[in-house]
Amino acid sequence: MTLEHEVDRAGDATRERRVLERIEQLRQRKPKVRDERITLAHGAGGKATHALVEGLFLEAFSNPILDELDDGAVVSVAGGRLAFTTDSFVVSPLFFPGGDIGDLAVNGTINDLVVSGARPLYLSAGFILEEGFSVADLRRITASMAAAATRAGVHVVTGDTKVVQRGRADGCYITTAGIGVLERPVTLGTGQVRPGDAVIVSGPIGDHGVTIMIARGELDIEADITSDTAALHGVVGALLDAVSAVHLLRDATRGGVATVLNEVARAARVGVVIDETAIPVRPAVHGACELLGIDPLYVACEGRFIAVVDGAYADAAVAALRAHPLGEQAAVIGHVTDDPPGLVLLRTAFGGTRVVDTLVGDPLPRIC
């Protein structure tokens, strides 16, 4: 190789690095809402949702509590700390293997409180019903809400009902709010996350999302999978009792584990490195995802959470989780690093590496 070539190549490398550094800077910029209309992508939990939340809602409502963008807000009231959260449920179909919109709503709201470190106390439930909706179905939904609330020791203490014309809603939508009390002296949040922390998932991922995709009947797939919808107060309690060095909890709902980890990496300005072989996925979920060309890391769970724990306590945390029925397959899936900040990296089972980015919208099946 001639000297000229060497010089060329060195120049190339610097230019390339500059381009890529500029991209990293651009990436850190606050997202903007460029779209003229809301599309389904804005509801998928990915980049489009982030842009909407940060570029529109935060702009209007910004305050120190909201700006944390955690699953629930922690507020101080009369010397105590309360966790407060709200959620809406528009799942279709309303009934699916393993649950229905009712227990999904109750469990989901409880889980937002639980991962804030709180003991859930009270819920509200608002119903938007479509004209013509079956009362028998509504009765089924409320019965499963009541059962889920009883199981978790919470009460639905206030509610609301609206009926809209046929075609203006899809059967039944539920909006909830929840209040819980923080009794433990723990502080959880992205601010607590440090390089060296272990990243733990509480069980196999993707069950709920794949169940829903199959239940919609759009796919010619049959698989023995049920939603993992469950209230996490028990298993999270077991973890917090056993290990005090828990730094962050997040339930891996919309957007799946990949999206949650990206939010953590961005907010805490750390890297997250996970190991594909360590991530628990049921074979049926894996098979369905392979067929559809989607990645289980982006598929929603409704009864799993991510725990970021001081690395020294990782084994203790996993042991505590595994002792609980909802955490039997808990596993350390990776760890927090200081570089590269804001990125989630995956060591693939094949032995390579890749970046696990946030998707723009829903994971879309690939054709080829």
Add this chain to the structure above:
Amino acid sequence: MRFVNEYRDAATARALAARIAALCEPGRRYTFMEVCGGHTHTIYKHGLEDYLPETVSLVHGPGCPVCVIPMGRVDDAIAIAEQPGVIMTSFGDMMRVPGGRGSFLDAKAAGADIRMVYSPLDALRIARDNPDRQVVFMAIGFETTAPSTAMTVLRAAREGIDNFSVFCNHVMILPAIKAILDSPDLRLDGFIGPGHVSAVIGCRPYEFIARDYGKPVVCAGFEPLDILRSVHMLLSQLAEGRCEVENQYTRVVPWDGNPRALEAINRVMHLRPYFEWRGLGFISHSALRLREEYAAYDAEQRFEVPGVRVADPKACQCGEVLKGVLKPWECKVFGTACTPETPIGTCMVSSEGACAAYYNFGRFTRRRVMEATRV
């Protein structure tokens, strides 16, 4: 994901990587193009480039079916979707591809009835269930998906379903490869041939690439070890001074293709005189349309189609990137005006496009990743 199969074994991969490295002549650089978007997907999903020496680079070719659809065709499809009574159906990965006036998702948000389907037969079912609506299937893809479109048209004809039609955008891989080969500044040493397309057309049609252009071709499967093996086969050919078409994917690809699939395509479709490719411009005899006998199922005949032409943006250098002449970051708008959220060119559209893949996982990032993951 404890899913280990014989095509994803890391130990085999390491052994293969060592044999690949041993075949590389010191000081020589090798550039291979993987033609198919499915390969690109595998390469990124499994982090396969980590197994290749620095001197071997893979260039992502034109085989991503959504990337090559020109913006004008998207606008045309949206214009059809906006006509009263129409239900437009399309594969999921088409939903976000931007035309000149936005994507299917945007059109859907603005009121058009656009539905995602998993196969053309799903679209036909929607037509059967909605006899008072016109159901159009946005057909995209290479020879891989063309047979199922053709069979669906035949089925519609057989069942007498007359509210179904196809907006045909099927393209063919060989003219695209030829366009790349004919470009004067080509820098490729060989091709990783598309596995699924070859399952339909076979390996024989690639022979001109080896014979007339002196570039070896290896038709490859979609598992990560398939691709590593193909790279090894290409390097062996170069080392031994051979130049031929080889078939790595023998478990799926017959040398002469699938006559039934080819027959279905032939019965229903014929060549267009020319077709526009995003990033590559007009290529003659590179795409298919429905034959006159099936005009009733041709959306281009049934509906007013504006025939929109949107020129690729001036700043766009996708053609050069597709040919492997420019690296993605060498494009002037890369990462500034052109990003995965706001793509200007085709290579940034799907996550498999060369620029999107590079944006998300450039070499610089990769080096840092390797350091970070070394536990």
